[in-house]
Amino acid sequence: MTSAKWRTLATDLVRKRTRHKSESSFNRNTPKKVRINQNIRLVPFDKMREESLKWYQDPESMRNIVGVKIIYTKEQIQEMYKWQNEHGLLYYIEYYNGFHKQIIGDVWLAEDDYAIVIDQAFRNRHIGRIVTKYFIYKSNKIGREFITVSEIFNWNKASQKMFTSLNFYPFKENKDSWSYRRQLKRSQKGKENSK
Template sequence: MAITGIEQADILEIDKQVRLRRYDGQHDFAFEWHQDLELVWLIDGNKKPYTLDRLDRMYDYLSKNGECYFIEIFEDGQYQPIGDVTLFKDDFAIAIGDRRYWKKGIGTKVLHRMIERAREVGLEEIFVEEIYDWNTGSRKLFEKCGFEAVEKTKKGWSYRLTV
């Protein structure tokens, strides 16, 4: 129960090809994603690949402070994790870690489902603490889904959507 008083769903269905699976403590497969310096630049604003310890600490924080899910694609008869998404009471994070799935519309599907989830759990808004100026893909995604830039940050903008 990462959001106080809310029971996290085990699976959030999106469509026949995409679903969200509750974080279960296993994340070794995500280490490879966090070696991709372009991904790290987009999500962290630096170009330092993750260590296993940093990956452990990240998922520990995400799962204890929000509803953390793996984004999964159904291929070859089974679901494969390709990224993660976390809904917090006061922040939001999404990353398609496997770059083969970038620019395929998956982020849009996931964001729409998480907006729906925010409504289900009674949140009044989704707030994104910061999207970096150079992360144009994320900025376009959030704006396309109705988020508005609300405050200039040191390296980008914070975004908000009333749900």
């Protein structure tokens, strides 16, 4: 099972994230834009956008993402996105404030991991919660038993609070973090097989 090891330094992350893995079970058809509400839309990853530099080159944000105050180079961000796009569903989060649209984060759902990054200027607006609720729905729809967040650091109280409010629970302790998981409804196929 491949999981995000966000504790590694950026170079280690890129090396681990680009290792060979068997084909994902995700439908690899070109994803479409997803309108979540009047303000939030998911835009399928197409290329690295300049907005990403703001999130992945901020040491404070990176401490919450990977556990240490580092920054990713543009090349490391591109490698990360390439790997994520090949091994799950990767979207940009687009926010519309009534006047213009802008990319304010990214979100990734894999078979064994879920990760979301929101620009600091847009935090505390429940955007992460709204997007995560959509991916809970999406995971249920494709028949998953769980949705897992591989690592939430002990000092990242905002993420802990958001995920626990959505019925995620800590299930595996790591050195400075916990892995969180949410049990999903069993799919119709799973119910039929258990009869």
